[in-house]
Amino acid sequence: MGSFANFTIGGISLIVFSIIVNVLIVFFLVNYQKNIRRYQTIKAMLYLSIYPYVFGMIVIIVVLYNEYNAIFYERWPGPFWYIVITGYVILIGDILLLIAYFGKLWLLRLNYRFKHNWGPYLVQTAEPHHSVKIIWKGKLKKGEKPIELIGVKDYKTQICNIQDKKASWVRGLRQAIISGLEPDTEYEYTIRRSKSLLSFLLDSSNYETETYNFHTLKEPFLARKNQKETNISFLVIGDMHAGGHNVGPLISIIKNHHKEVDFIITLGDIVSDSRYIAHFKTYFGQMRNIVSQIPMYYCTGNHDGFTKSGYYNLTTIFPQPYVDRETGGYFSQIISNNLFVFLDVYNAGTNFEKINKEQEKWLESEISEASKNPNIINIFLFMHNQPFARIEKEIHPDLGPILEPMIERHKKIKVVFGGHYHSFKTNVKDYGDHSTFYIVTGGGGGKTSYGMSKYLGKHNPYLYEKEHKRIKHFMRIDLNIKDTNDYQTISMTAFDWKNNVLWYNVIGD
Template sequence: MKKVLFLLCLLIGAFGLAQENPKIAFGPYIQQMGTKDATICWSTKVSEPTITDPEGNVKTVSEYKHHKIHLGRLMPNTEYTYDVLNDGTDEGKGTLTTYPEEIAPFNFVVTGDSRSRHDVHAKVVAKIMETNPRFIVNSGDLVSNGRSIEDWEAFFEVNKDLMRNTPYYPVLGNHEKDSPYYYDLFDLPNNEKYYYFTVGDALMIVLDSEGKQISQPEFVTDKNSEAFWQEAFSEYFITQKKWLEKVLDLNKEAGFVFIFQHKPLYSAMKNRKAEAEKTRKFWGDIFERHHVQVFFNGHDHHYHRATKNGVHYITSAGAGAPLYDIDFELPETKKATKIEHFVNVQVKKNKAILLVTDINGNEIETVEVKRRK
C-alpha cells in the first residue's frame, strides 16, 4: 500500500504565508518510526556568525534552525511519500514505510565510527543502500567532533539519500562529546541518551557508554583521578542499568533482543583490554541472564566477534574512521579482521542471520542466531 502525505499546511504555520520556502541544509530525514507514527526532521541555515583569532583570521560558522514534524494516524506497514517543501522540487521529498504490526521478516543494518574519511563512509553508505534496510543503527562516533557543526555538515551530506527514506538511530560515542548538536539534530525515544524501540517481536535497546560530558579540573591529582571519574558517573550508570533491567523484564517475550553501545565489552586491542574488562564487570551477567542474542558496539575500528554463554559481542566500527590493528586475542574471539564493513541483519520468523559485508560487497562472515524460546 502506498499513500501520499502532504505537509504544506504544517509548513505554512511554521514559516508564514509570505515567506519563501527555505533551502534545506540537512535532510529531510526520518526519525522515531512506529507502526502508526513517524517523525520527519530537516534543518535550514539562518545565519553565519564569525569568530576571529588573535592573528585576525576570520572563521565563519553556520547557524541552523532545526525543524521536525510528528506524524500520527498512519497505517501500519504502509509506504508514504512526503514533501516538506511542496514547492515543485525534489529537495524536500522522501518516502517512509511504517513498521508492521504483525511479526514479519525484515532487515536492518548496523554500522559504526563513520567520523572521518568521508569518501570511505560514502562507499559504505552506497553498499548499505543496496540492502534496502528498514532502519539503520550507527554504533557511535558518527562525527569526529560533535561540537563542530562542520562535522555534522559532512555527515548529513554523505547520508542525505539514505536518511530521507530510512530511519536512522544513533548511539552516543565519545566523539559526540555529549554535544547539544546531537540532541538538536536527532529526535529519539526516551531520554535520547539511552532508549529502545521494537519492530515486530524484535527489541532494539540503545545504551550510553559515555555519560555526561565533563572535564577533570586541573587541580585534581593523578592519585585522585580515577576516584573523580568513578564518582562523576556512578549514579548515572547505575540508573541506566536499573532502566535496562526493567526494559528487559517488560519485554521478556520478545523473540529477538539486540543491544547497541559504543564501548566494547570484549576488545581485541591491548591498550583497551582494561577498559573493556571494567565495562564487563559493571554490566555483569545481565545480557546472559536475559538471553540477549547480540550486543553490538563500535569504538575499536575493525570487525571483531566474541561469544560468551550464548551472547554474540560484535564490534562493528568500519564505516570511515582510520582502521585499528588487532593485537590481542581473547578466548572468546571467534572472528577478527581489520577492514571497512557493515552488518546486514536479516530477521526471520525463527532465526536472524547476520551478514557481515566489506566495503566491496564481499562476505566477511555469516552468523546465525535462533529466536528466543
C-alpha cells in the same frame, strides 16, 4: 668558523625549531579534539617530528660536506643561514605533514559546506509503526505546510522548531511529526523550502520542492491478523566518522540494500567531533540520499557524545525517544516482538565508558520486564563500547562488571553490538542455558586499526581471520519471525565495502 661550531649551530637550531613547532602542533591537536587519547597525541607528535628531523639532518650533512669542500664553502653565505635554512626545512616538513594529516578532511568538509541542504532526514518516534519524524533545516512561515504526503489524506502533521540553549550552534531546525500512518506501508513525501541564494539567482521562484519516500515498520504479531511469519531487516554500522572521511563506497553499497532493510542502526561516532557544525554538514551532505528515506537509530560514541556540548548537539539534531536526556542518550523500542536497547556509555558527556546509576537501574528494569513478557522473543543491545572488546578474556573494567551479569541472567539477550575499535571481531560467550554473541563492528568509515589495549597495556590484534582484521565493513541482520511467537531465526552477515560477504552466522536455525 669551524665545522664543529657550524654543526652545533645547525643542530641547536634544528632542535629548537622542531620542539617549538611540534609543541604548538600537539597543543592544537589536543585542543581541537579534547577527547584525543594520550597515545594518539604521542603518535601524532612522533609523526610530526621524525620527518622534519630527517630533513634537518640532511641540512647538517650538507653543511659538513661544504666545510670540507672549499669551492662550495666559499659560496656558502655563513653560519646564520644554517639556522634559517634548517628552520625553513623543518617548517616546510611540518606544513606538509599537517596537510597530509588534515588536508583530506578539510577538502571533504569544504565540498559540503555550501553544496547541499541540511536534511531532510528521518528519526524514529516512540511509535515507529505508525509515525515518523522528518527533520530539515530551513525557514518556516506561519501557516505553511512544508511537508506533505503524496496521495494520502488521513494523517496528522505536527510541525515545530527544534531549539535547545545547550546545543551551542544548532539553529533553524524544523521537525514534522507525521502520525496516523499504516504499518508496513510505502509513503512518498515532498518537502518545500526556501531556495538558496545561488538557486534563487538561477531560478527566480521562491521555493524548491524535493520528493522522497520511506517505509513504515511492520507491526508485532499481536497487532496483526492472518499472517504466519514476517521478516525484519536492518543494517548495523559503527564508527562512520562521516564528518571527515569519505563514506561514498558505503553509501553505494547501502543503496543495494535500500529496498530490503527497514532501518539502520549506528553505533556512535557518526562524526569525528560533534562540537563543530562542519562535521554535521559533511555527514548530511554525504548521507542525504540515505537519511531522507531510511529511518536511523543513533548511539552516542566518544567522538559525538564524550563532551557535554557535543552530546547536546547530537541529541538535539537527533531527537530520539530518550528516557531521560539529562542523564544519557539511552532508550529502547519493541520492534516486531524484539526489544532493541540503545545505551549511552558516555552518560550525557559526563562519564567515559561507564553506565551511571540511573541508566543501570533503567536497563535492569527493561531487561527484566522483557524477559518475563512472552511476546518478546529476543533482546538486542547496542552501544559504542561493550563488555568484551578485542580478545575473549579481556573484559572492560567498568562496563563488564555491570553488563555481563545482566546478560548472564537473561537468556533472551542474543547479541550485543559495539563499535569503537575500527575493525571486526566476533565472540560467543556460553552461559550454560544460553549463548550470547558479542560483535565489534567498527569499520563504517573511520581509519581502520587494531586500537591499543589500555587494559592490558600492549597491542593486541583481533583473534579473527587475517583478512577480516582491519577492513571497512557493515552488518546486515535479518530476523525471520514465525507465528508461534516463540521462534525466530537471526541471520547475521558482515559485508565489506565491495559487498563481499566477510562473515555469516545464523542463530536459531
